[in-house]
Amino acid sequence: MFNEVKKSIQWGEETLTLETGKVARQADGSVIATLGETSVMANVTFAKEPKPGQDFFPLTVHYQEKYYAAGKVPGGFFKREARPSEKETLTARLIDRPCRPLFVPGFKNEVLVMCTVLSHDLVNEPDIVAMIAASAALTISGVPFMGPIAGARVGYANGEYVLNPEVDDMQKLRDNPEQRLDLVVAGTKDAVMMVESEAYELSEAEMLGAVKFGHEQMQPVIDLIVDLAEAAAKEPFDFQPPDYSALYAKVKAAGETQMRAAFAIRDKQERTEAISAARAAIKEALNEEEQADPNLGSAFKKLESSILRGDIISGGARIDGRDRTTVRPIVSEVGLLPRTHGSALFTRGETQALVVTTLGTGEDEQIIDALHGNSRSNFLLHYNFPPYSVGEAGRVGPPGRREIGHGKLAWRALQAVLPAATDFPYTIRLVSEITESNGSSSMATVCGASLAMMDAAVPLKAPVAGVAMGLILEDDGQYAVLTDILGDEDHLGDMDFKVAGTEDGITSLQMDIKVAGITPQIMEQALAQAKDGRMHILGEMSKALSEGRSEFSAHAPRIETMQIPTDKIREVIGSGGKVIREIVEVSGAKVDINDDGVIKIASANGEAIQKAYDMIHSIVAEPEEGKIYTGKVVKLVDFGAFVNFFGKRDGLVHVSQIANKRLNHPSDLLKEGQEVKVKLLGFDDRGKVRLGMKMVDQETGEEIAPERNKEDAE
Known part of the structure; x- marks a missing residue:
């Protein structure tokens, strides 16, 4: 009944198994990947025809964590999995980013990748397993995918790289001084495609070493997927990339001059309007059939890309007039908002972030319900990207995948410099409002957030800055690494390489590649340029605030x-x-x-x-023997007085200990409700408290010297 194929290898300390042919047989590709006792099922389906007029590649990746995988019942009223958690959204992005560039150019059929966690052993993180399963499912599905890819998690403890550290090691990263890195790297057999990391001030050489280590360690996994595909892959889908060279030639002839003039405008809004006008003029010059061609958008992008890339590769200035290594002008301000606990406005060129810090208590911590168990977070960072930041009148809704991803990147960049919870017992919430955007708003968030926390008197270990690097890589091997990229350079370039850190090292690195990977030489140059850019930005930030404030806002708890x-x-x-x-x-x-x-x-x-x-x-607290307390008489009895002297604790002053003279009854000197000074004499065999008054001066509360006691008695 089943045509099951199963392949296994020893990977690190666990066995990795890929199996297909038994479950979800109506999907184009279905693979269950198992590492240890963590299993993830990836299913791939794709449309056999593109939608009419489709001018982009509609790839959708979903990642779902089912609570049954860890033997748990979901929380909440409905007791079932609902909207994707932040972890699920981030993992879906993690899988999407290295896979998307490897589809054959021009393929615009809808593709759906669904990864479902079926079992979680609480030791092996399912995100890497899901990435491997997705790659294998794509590889055997027949879809025009130029993979396979694989992924690996890399830790760095005691000066050594660790392959796929256990879940507990990564969950306690902030509290584990030995573990300094949580890095995920994905790539093909020949090149790295994606990097995502959280680090504790690692050097550029250490980070580059981690990327190389991860790429080397994933090679057996790529071989395993190829082995599976040789036994179980479907026939490749009959797809020929569209030839729009004739259309491109007409587009270029009709509007290259006007488009080149548009790209010479340095102001973003004016340039955007000029590019739109050039596109409209080109479209007007085409016939109706050419205007309706679904490849027209690709032809426009190719023309724009050739202009921007050609100017940079030939050694000319970038579209805003800068050279390859210069950072845009920076203005930093703090303390803008009078009622907030801390605020900063960070402006770099035409990218601007207004970041606000709010200090809360333990009640404000976020409770996270995850497969590995419930946890609490006292550091929150929320990133908002409204349409007005790019001059658009778009729809406003809940945070999307992009906002969640950019917010988490900034969170990772800052967590390494936070004070320990025992030293700073506050919940810290940061909100970044992107008020303008022209490239790298996530790195502007890092810079603004660092200043906003310093403005709120959060004792950071060091300020953090971030910079986005770009790449132009031509077929003939020529390339240019760009510091502090613009939005157009990101859109039309080949790499988005974000690096954040302090003066002493890197705290976060994220890299996305749009071509079939980059060489270690290019990555090394990008890290070196990023360090220079980061140092420059830290210097500009220090003009607003060089160190954290010593006093909290009057409105902070x-x-x-x-x-x-x-x-x-x-x-x-x-x-x-x-x-x-x-x-x-x-x-x-x-x-x-x-x-x-x-x-x-x-x-x-x-x-x-x-x-x-x-x-x-x-x-x-426990009362201390020999110490003097102020108490109140609560009850008088024949043999003494009961005095409430320590919280709700009462003790007996025996009648012989009330005064240095004989009393017929305690009421001779005391009355209920009277305030008295008493000394704790000790505890009897039953734990009852024994108090004394006669050795204490009732006016001053000072103990009376024994000689004076004797004189008073005489």
């Missing part, structure tokens, strides 16, 4: 932490939360307590924090 024994947590919370609610109501401060006994007390009012601290301290 203050947080004090205290540690209590875990066996006292129940007493602080009280039955049904009664005690902690009373502390919050009486003090006016927010109080948050975790399972380790760490209490965070937050308020913009220092007196409220102190009041809450004192109330908690009175509950959890």
Whole structure:
């Protein structure tokens, strides 16, 4: 019934298995990849005809994590998987980016790739397994895909690269001083196609070494996919790239001069309008059949690309007049918004980010429900890209894949310099509003976010800056690496290579390639130019703020932490939360307590924090023998007085310890409600508290010397 094919290799410390022919047989390509006990199914389907008038390649990649894969029931009211999580969106992008450039140019049939996590052993991260499964499914599907690709995760611990570190190692990256890198690299047999990383100030040489290591380690996986394809691949889809050379020749003849003049305009808005006018003029010069040709858009792009690329390769200036290594003019400002906790406006050329920092308490941490378990995050970065930032009147909706991806890239760039949660017990939320965009708004977000946190008095280890590098790579081997690329250079170039870091090293690197990979030589040059650009940008940022502020905004909460024994947590919370609610109501401060006994007390009012601290301290602290306390008489009995002296704790002052004279009854000197000074004498065999008054001066609270006690008694 089944024509099952299964191939396996030993990869690192686990067995990697690819199997097809048993499940999802109606898909064009279906592969289940298993590493250890983590399994991901990838299914590929594609339309056999393009939609009429289709002028772009409609590739869609979905990645789904099913909770049953880890033996969990989804949270929430409906108890089923709903909208994609941030992790699922980012992983879908991770798979899409190295695969998209490898489809045959001109192929515009709809392609759907769906990756579903079927089993998760909580050791092997499913994103790499999903990428391998997707590549294998594409390779055997018959779709015109110039793969296969493979992927690998690379760690860097104790000076050595690690292949596919375990999930726990990566989840605790911020708390693990030995693990300094989480890098994902994808590529073909001959070249690297994509890099995504989170690092802790690694040098350029260390990062380049990690990329090379990952590319070397993925080679057996590529061979495994080829082996599977030889046994199970379908016949290649009959597709011939369209020949639009005649159309391109007419487009070029009709408008090259006007298009070249448009690209000579340095202002983005004026240039965009001039390019649109040139396109309209060219279209007007064509006949109706040529105007309706679905390859007209490709012909326009080829003309624009040849103009931009040719000028740069020939040694001319870029479209805004810069040379290959110059960064656009930078203006940095901080403290723009009076009521926020920290704010910065970072402008680089025609790209601008308004970034705002908000400091919150433990209640504001994000709870993340994932396959490997629930976790909490106290560092949030949200990136918004409204249509007005590029002069458009588009639809505004919830964050898309691009916004989530750019926000996560900036998050990765900044996490390495954050203070430890034990030293800075705040939840940090950053919001980047892109108010203008002409290339590399994610790196502007990194720069603005660094300044905004410094403005909010977040004690960063060092400022962080980011820069986007580009590449023009010609068929004859000539190339040019560009620093701080414009939007047009990104759109018409061959590489988007973003590097962020401090003066001491790289904290994040993201690379996307539109051609069949780049050489280590090109990558090394790009990293060197990026370092020079980063140092320049850090210098420009320091003109606004060279180090973090020492004082919080008047509107930011203050947080004090205290540690209590875990066996006292129940007493602080009280039955049904009664005690902690009373502390919050009486003090006016927010109080948050975790399972380790760490209490965070937050308020913009220092007196409220102190009041809450004192109330908690009175509950959890133990009275010290020999210390003098101020208490209140709560009950008089024949043999003495009960005094409330420490929180809710009472002790007995025996009648013989009230005064240095004989009393008939404690009421001779005391009355209920009276404030008295008492000394803790100790505890009896049953743990009852013994107090004394006669050795304490009731006026000053000072202990009376023994000689004086004796004199008073006489």
